[in-house]
């Protein structure tokens with residue numbers, strides 16, 4: 001039986017994570033794999049990993065994570081911001097990997113049909129600490145506590161003036177795409193960031209939530225009849241339920257993180273068909 005599977009935060013810069021990729025095999029020739037971003041930090045690594053996965057899975061769908069969008073000093077690819085994203089999308093097209101720029105594919109396997117909706121919406125500093133009412137106040141608190149995402153140095157928003165401006169443009173474009181979605185079918189969302197803030201409440205450093213999404217996607221799981229919302233970025237793999245919708249954090253994370261788990265990084269998460277009991 002074919003399955004809709006998901007993984008994220010492969011971070012293949014680490015040799016242990018590269019080795020993990022070689023263990024990833026479909027259980028059925030019809031299995032799809034959703035990849036929720038942070039494949040790697042340099043373009044050759046991203047291309048290698050997605051090419052390997054594309055060779056094995058029937059369909060691979062990728063969305064960018066912040067690390068994929070970094071302009072890292074060791075990367076021969078020095079494009080910044082939107083130009084880097086477009087370059088990665090073109091690379092995916094060559095490989096036969098689907099991205100947020102393609103028509104939304106339909107999973108027609110068991111528990112289907114569902115719209116598979118890959119998103120690139122970034123973040124806009126709206127997941128602020130309670131007593132901060134603006135982005136500036138929130139960033140001041142985070143800097144003061146020494147909790148600052150490396151994105152502030154390596155994720156360039158060019159040609160937009162800021163990452164939140166880029167986020168606003170992506171939201172506008174995505175909302176117009178979503179307005180054409182056939183809502184007779186339910187949806188599975190795929191994004192690097194959680195669509196809602198709740199999953200960030202367990203962050204070890206709560207200030208980091210600033211770099212983890214936008215409040216502008218807060219009702220999308222309800223509005224578009226999501227059966228599951230797949231995300232990564234937090235490196236806290238788990239399943240939670242919000243408004244009756246299953247949220248799946250599917251990250252592998254760094255070797256120092258998955259090395260602490262009993263069973264290592266584990267296989268990709270099965271999204272459909274759904275696996276019985278609720279794991280809240």
Ligand SMILES: [Fe+2]
Pocket residue numbers: 009011038065067233234235253
């Ligand atoms: Fe990550």
Ligand SMILES: [Fe+2]
Pocket residue numbers: 038065066067192232233234
């Ligand atoms: Fe990330």
